[in-house]
Amino acid sequence: MSKKVLVLSEVREGTLRNVSFEAIASAKTIADGGEVVGVLIGDAVETLSAELIQYGADRIVTVEHPHLKQYTSDGFSQAFVAVADAEKPDAIVFGHTALGKDLSPKIASKLQSGLISDVTAIEGEGDDALFIRPIYSGKAFEKVKVKDGLVFITIRPNNIAPLEKDESRSGEVSSISVDITNLRTVIKEVVRKTTDGVDLSEAKVVVSGGRGVKSAEGFAPLQELAKVLGGAVGASRGACDADYCDYSLQIGQTGKVVTPDLYIACGISGAIQHLAGMSNSKIIVAINKDPEANIFKVADYGIVGDLFEVVPMLIEEFKSVAVK
């Protein structure tokens, strides 16, 4: 049976996040010929509608309000639930991002529904859809189905391919007016720490450092390499525990789980708790002085050597290739 699917689109600094297009592609699979409705929430977001339609949404509903300029769970849940009440969807897709993780359980609870979080693949279509998600931080996977009622999932960024952009597509854009009240959270300030706005969980390239980086300053060449490749910097627990970097960079079973196209592990031994956070990356490169390091067991390519020698050479080589 074809389904109506609502997709929450996510906007950061005025542009749509990639995961929103991936969510539309996921929604198409669930819709099985039904309608995919993009939902845009913010203070001025309507102009982004066209791009969502080009990526496969059939129709857009916007909710605009000054109180929705910044995300709060109270504000966004009031807006999204108003859309859900009006549209009565069979399924809902969010990105498994900071926003999606914070908001989706609240809405699932309001709608008294199940919620399958952090989906990395969908098997089958429509009513037969099975959702694959990592458990134990990727040491195992489970296939989950919805027993009854609303299908509600969040998808992990970088795993489900978006549809091809089609600029000839068009669709209806409508708005719902919602009175956003009683916000119990006030955001006083946002302190940006992320390097160049490339988010670790969405980055196509991650350059990661371990104890072998030896100091906070030791991360400088890694940051430069990440910059050259348009990627983000991560770290092992060892490096975080040793205070070389912030815990927000930690990759592993405690910390973030990442699945970039390219993961470059520098001076990381490859403890099982770290491997859980990165071993599902598409291509893994290991740079380590110790040829016996565990990390080489999961690496596609390895270089045995001092990262402080290898990384600067890599930076130069990538730069010269880019010039060519």
Place this chain on the structure above:
Amino acid sequence: MNIYVLVKRTFDTEEKIVLNGGVIQEDGAEFIINPYDEYAIEEAIQIRDAQGGEVTVVTIGGEDAEKQLRTALAMGADKAVLINAEEDVEDLDQFSVAYILAEYLKDKEADLIIAGNVAIDGGSGQVGPRVAELLDINYVTTITDLDIDGDTVKLVRDVEGDSEVIESSLPLLVTAQQGLNEPRYPSLPGIMKAKKKPLEELELDDLDIDEDDVEAKTETVEIFLPAQKEAGRVLQGELQDQVKELVQLLHSEAKVI
């Protein structure tokens, strides 16, 4: 300050996952308090020590979870509650777990509820916000700092590496992110004292919960292990040549750059 901490017993992070007949094998595995819940326990103890009050740790699980509750008591929590649903229901999902916890908490007049932001086994991160919604109280997830002054709560929230400085008020549910604090190890006197601290065991009947109320909305139909990654190629030769070869391989063979 009346503080409740939601905890879960999980596999040790160093454990490998082994499947036996499609089920994760638990025999011989080491179990721990979910690491994010340890931050929650530590934070609760620090707040109680500074402002007075009581810390109650709550878990849903079987008899085995008593060990983790005793550890929490040894760290310094005052009371523990084990809600044993195993006899009544076979499969619980996040919907069910949140429902049970909220039914337990609804008349407890908690000022503050702290949970880990995610459990390292299931990894859904749903239960905290779901419980808050069911109790109709506010929540803030993935916090790295918490400061309570009267009814006003100042928090710092980790948002994909950035930090939001937030103001809210009690009652409140928060979920702990790494960096919130440094959880203590139980001391020997702590362990001795923990043996005498109250540990209450409840069943669904005690909470007036009907099996139908907590029927899971989702169902796991299969568990599988990821394809074993084969060890790749360790490059040889002069370092400079290895670097050139690597960039070449990433470009032409792996096609990732």
